[in-house]
Amino acid sequence: MTTVSNAEYRGVWVFIEQVAGEPAPVSWELLGAGRQLADALEVELAGVLLGQGVAGLVSEAWAYGADRVYLVEDPVLGPYRTAPYARALVELVQRYRPEILLLGATSLGRDLSGAVATALGTGLTADCTGLNIDPATRLLEQTRPAFGGNVMATILCQRHRPQMATVRPRVMPLPPRQEGRQGELVRVGIALKEEEALATVLKVIEEKGKAIYLDRAEIIVAGGRGLGSRENLRLLEELAGVLGGTLGASRAAVEAGWLPPEYQVGQTGITVRPKVYFAIGISGAIQHLVGMQNSEVIVAINKDPEAPIFKVATYGIIGDFQEVVPALTEEFRRQLAARSA
Numbered sequence: 078m079t080t081v082s083n084a085e086y087r088g089v090w091v092f093i094e095q096v097a098g099e100p101a102p103v104s105w106e107l108l109g110a111g112r113q114l115a116d117a118l119e120v121e122l123a124g125v126l127l128g129q130g131v132a133g134l135v136s137e138a139w140a141y142g143a144d145r146v147y148l149v150e151d152p153v154l155g156p157y158r159t160a161p162y163a164r165a166l167v168e169l170v171q172r173y174r175p176e177i178l179l180l181g182a183t184s185l186g187r188d189l190s191g192a193v194a195t196a197l198g199t200g201l202t203a204d205c206t207g208l209n210i211d212p213a214t215r216l217l218e219q220t221r222p223a224f225g226g227n228v229m230a231t232i233l234c235q236r237h238r239p240q241m242a243t244v245r246p247r248v249m250p251l252p253p254r255q256e257g258r259q260g261e262l263v264r265v266g267i268a269l270k271e272e273e274a275l276a277t278v279l280k281v282i283e284e285k286g287k288a289i290y291l292d293r294a295e296i297i298v299a300g301g302r303g304l305g306s307r308e309n310l311r312l313l314e315e316l317a318g319v320l321g322g323t324l325g326a327s328r329a330a331v332e333a334g335w336l337p338p339e340y341q342v343g344q345t346g347i348t349v350r351p352k353v354y355f356a357i358g359i360s361g362a363i364q365h366l367v368g369m370q371n372s373e374v375i376v377a378i379n380k381d382p383e384a385p386i387f388k389v390a391t392y393g394i395i396g397d398f399q400e401v402v403p404a405l406t407e408e409f410r411r412q413l414a415a416r417s418a
C-alpha cells in the first residue's frame with residue numbers, strides 16, 4: 078500500500094444529499110460553512126453529487142457557492158443504499174483527495190458518513206455545531222456538545238484524511254443564493270454493479286400527516302413543563318394560529334405526553350432557526366438551548382426571573398403564561414387586523 082502524505086489532500090468537499098432528486102437544504106447550508114473553511118485554507122470548495130438523473134442540481138450547488146461539482150450518475154445510485162453510495166464516495170475521495178468532507182447529519186448522512194469513514198480509516202465527528210480552521214495547523218476544529226450537552230468538545234483529526242464531520246440541519250445559516258453563478262463540472266464514471274448493492278428498495282412509504290417540518294418553521298411557539306397540563310397548550314395554539322406559527326416543545330413537555338416527540342426542540346430533538354421562537358414555561362436547560370439559541374428573535378415567558386432562558390432571550394417577560402400569552406395573542410390579533418385593514 079502506498080502512503081499518501083496529508084499535504085496531498087486539498088480542498089473542502091460537501092456531500093450534496095438528494096432523495097428522488099429533491100435536495101436536502103442542509104447541503105446548501107454546508108456549502109455556506111464550507112465556503113468559509115475553504116477561504117480560510119485558500120483552497121477550492123467542491124460539492125459531490127451522487128444519484129441518477131440529478132444533474133439539474135449542479136447549477137444549484139454553484140449558486141450556493143461550490144467552485145466545482147463532482148457528479149456520479151448511475152442507475153445503481155437511484156434509490157439511496159449504503160453500499161453503492163459509500164463505494165462511490167470512497168473512490169472519489171481516493172482519486173481527488175479532499176482534506177475536509179462534510180455531510181448533513183440527516184438519517185441518510187449519518188448512515189453514509191459512518192460507512193465512508195470506516196472504509197477510509199479516517200476520523201468522523203458527528204453532529205457538529207461549530208466548524209473552524211486553526212490557522213497555525215490548518216486543522217479543522219470540530220465542535221459538538223458532549224456529556225449530555227454540559228460540555229462543548231472540540232475535536233481534531235490530526236493524522237488522517239479527509240477530516241470528516243456531519244452537521245445537523247439548521248445549525249449553519251443558509252448562504253445567499255447567487256443566481257447564475259458558474260462553476261466547474263467534473264463527471265466521474267465509477268463501475269458500480271447492482272449485485273454489489275446488497276439491498277433492494279421494494280417500496281418507499283411516506284409518513285402522511287405526521288411531518289411537521291419544525292426545522293423549516295419561521296415562527297415557533299414552544300411550551301415546556303411550566304404549562305402544567307396538556308389543556309394549557311390551547312393558549313399556545315391560539316398564539317401560533319394568529320401568527321401562522323408552529324408548536325414546539327421541550328423534552329419535559331414531550332415526556333409529559335403533551336406533544337409527540339417530533340415537536341421536541343433540543344439536543345435529542347430538532348435544531349431550529351426560526352425568525353421568532355417563543356419559549357413559554359421553558360427553563361432553558363443547555364440541552365434545550367443548543368436546539369434553538371440561533372433563532373433570530375427569542376421571546377421568553379417565564380415566572381422565574383432567574384431562569385437561564387433569559388440569558389439567550391431577545392425579549393423576556395417575567396410572569397405567568399396564563400396571563401401573558403392571551404394578552405399577547407390579543408394584541409397580535411389586533412395589530413395584524415389593523416395592518417390588513
Ligand SMILES: Cc1cc2nc3c(=O)[nH]c(=O)nc-3n(C[C@H](O)[C@H](O)[C@H](O)COP(=O)(O)OP(=O)(O)OC[C@H]3O[C@@H](n4cnc5c(N)ncnc54)[C@H](O)[C@@H]3O)c2cc1C
Pocket residue numbers: 224225226300301302303304326327328329330341342343344345346347357358359360361362363364365368378379380381384396397398399
Ligand atoms: C442527554 C440529555 C438530552 C436532552 N435533550 C433535550 C432536548 O433535546 N430538549 C429539551 O428540551 N430537553 C432535553 N433534555 C432535558 C433538559 O435537561 C431539561 O430537563 C428540559 O429541557 C427541561 O424542560 P422545561 O424547560 O420544559 O422544564 P423545567 O426545567 O421544569 O422548566 C419549567 C419552567 O417553567 C417555568 N414556569 C412554571 N410555571 C410557569 C407559569 N405559570 N408561567 C410561566 N413560567 C412558568 C418555571 O419557572 C421553569 O423555568 C435533555 C437532557 C439530557 C440529560
